[in-house]
Amino acid sequence: MRSLQDTTEEILELAAVHFKVPRARLQPGDDFFKKLGINSLQALDLLTRLEQHFQIELPDYELQGVSDFRTLAERIQSRL
Amino acid sequence: MKNFRGKALSWDVVDGAIEVTLDRAPCNEIGLTTLPELEKLVAALDTLAKELHALIITSARKEGFCAGADLRELYEFKQKLPPGELRSGLRDFLERIHTVMNALDAAPLTTIAAVHGVVFGGGFELALTCDLIIADKMARFCFPELRLGLIPGFGGIPRLRRDVGNGVVRDLLLTGRSINTTKAQSAGLVSQLAGEGDAMRVARATAAQIRKFDRATAIAAKRFIKPIPYDELRREIEIFCDLFERPAVEAGLQKFVESADALPYLP
DSSP, X not given: OOOHHHHHHHHHHHHHHHTTOOGGGOOTTSBHHHHHTOOHHHXXXXXXXXXXXXXXXXXXXXXXXXXXXXHHHHHHHTTO | OOOEEOSSEEEEEETTEEXXXXXXXXXXXXXXXXXXXXXXXXXXXXXHHTTOOEEEEEEOOTTEEEOOBOHHHHHHHHHHSOHHHHHHHHHHHHHHHHHHHHHHHTOSSXXXXXXXXXXXXXXXXXXXXXXXXXXXXXXXXXXXXXXXXXXXXXXXXXXXXHHSOHHHHHHHHHHOOEEEHHXXXXXXXXXXXXXXXXXXXXXXXXXXHHTTSOHHHHHHHHHHHOOOOHHXXXXXXXXXXXXXXXXXXXXXXXXXXXXXXXXXXXX
């Protein structure tokens, strides 16, 4: 069973690789829209990759108002 | 007409199949630019079908297959037309779209939607007219219309109901959520999954397989197994027109139009 910390770390790693941002620049409290420089369409792409990685379904409405990696990790953790 | 180059789409004949490519920024929104070109395609279908066996619809836009109806145009339309003319103007547009979608649905060819990225609203409805949906694994399907105070208006719900269980229809329609390809395939919507960037290659391989079959038999099989739900499609137009006149729709469309984001109703 993954811990919340594990989940957060995996999200940061995946986001860094996919959006080509150095992993060291990403922190759990960061606003991923700003830090990754993405719009809602690209956030949807991130959601699809996270669903595939964690083998879960996460409805996009659960991410409305969510912009930091830590809260994103909490939403994912609740589906694991 | 074996080749066509328009402002919103183009088509070519490749190995006995018509390949239709949507290509209008930002993400192939369907409105009064795309509709006449789809009408040209539909008008050419019967002639093309005499020599060809398949039709593939795909997109050249990296964002996805199609983000749906052109909501900015729809908002302007609602702003411009006086209330007395709004319903009849909207109905004319919907009748034209339904004529195109019904013709594609019934086309005497085996039709394939090769989709990737965003397959939303009217784009999802266009894909649903096809006999097969082949999806890039990063595709997402969604009916976001309830988020705008509407229902899908291009025939999506009757076609979705024809193809999958009512529970899936309710899930997509009533939550407005988007689903990934794993979910879409398990629901029976997607016939084959392709790796990233490979949907068109898989669609061409499928079209090559289809080419081996006797055309008359393939057409008879399609007509037997794929009824077109005309009554429900008519009802959909009426419900859409009723809902469109409500203030909630104007507010939803205005919010959409005023946002600078690509898909304002999404996170």
